[in-house]
Amino acid sequence: IVPINPFEVESSLDYDALLGSIRYSFVNDLIGSMVIDSHEDLVAAWGDIIATESTLEKAGITSMNIEAAKDKLGEVPLSSADALDAAADWSDAEIRNEYISEWHTFALEKYDSATGLAAAARTELSTQLQTEREALIAQYEAQIDEAKAQTQNNLYMGLGGGLVVGAIIGYAIAYYMSRKSEVAAVEA
Secondary structure (H helix, E strand, C coil): CCCCCCCCCCCCCCCCHHHHHHHHHHHHHHHHHHHHCCHHHHHHHHHHHHHHHHHHHHHCCCCHHHHHHHHHHCCCCCCHHHHHHHHHCCCCHHHHHHHHHHHHHHHHHHHHHHHHHHHHHHHHHHHHHHHHHHHHHHHHHHHHHHHHHHHHHHHHHHHHHHHHHHHHHHHHHHHHHHHHHHHHHHHC
């Protein structure tokens, strides 16, 4: 059971039937030229923007270009007042076809521009990732150089320590041998 009777609900929408009927054919042609006739380009532009935005989000990077691309796709070819003026002459096939042609061109240019902005956002991402990569490489190279220096220092310390220990052992053996000779001379 539906708890609300839709026929008893007051609508908050102020629909202007006269305006709606004036704009009916006009809006149909506008949607046809900007969405239906150029649907493939529209889908490609949105797909590019969505994929780029997803990649940017995963990378934790923001781009004004991707926002500009979305704004670009929301642009319309004329104002509401211009639309009303055009709708008044909409029965004239020449004027109608001129508008439809302009809108189709506008749509294709808009989609191309939005795709270009998405590409610029990807370039920003690529540049930032390259910069981060170079910084990490420099950091790793510095750590490797530090480890090499530490290794070399340890080697020199080991060699120096080995020389000292060798000298002490050599001195001890020489001392022992000389004492052995003295003891043998005293006993003889």
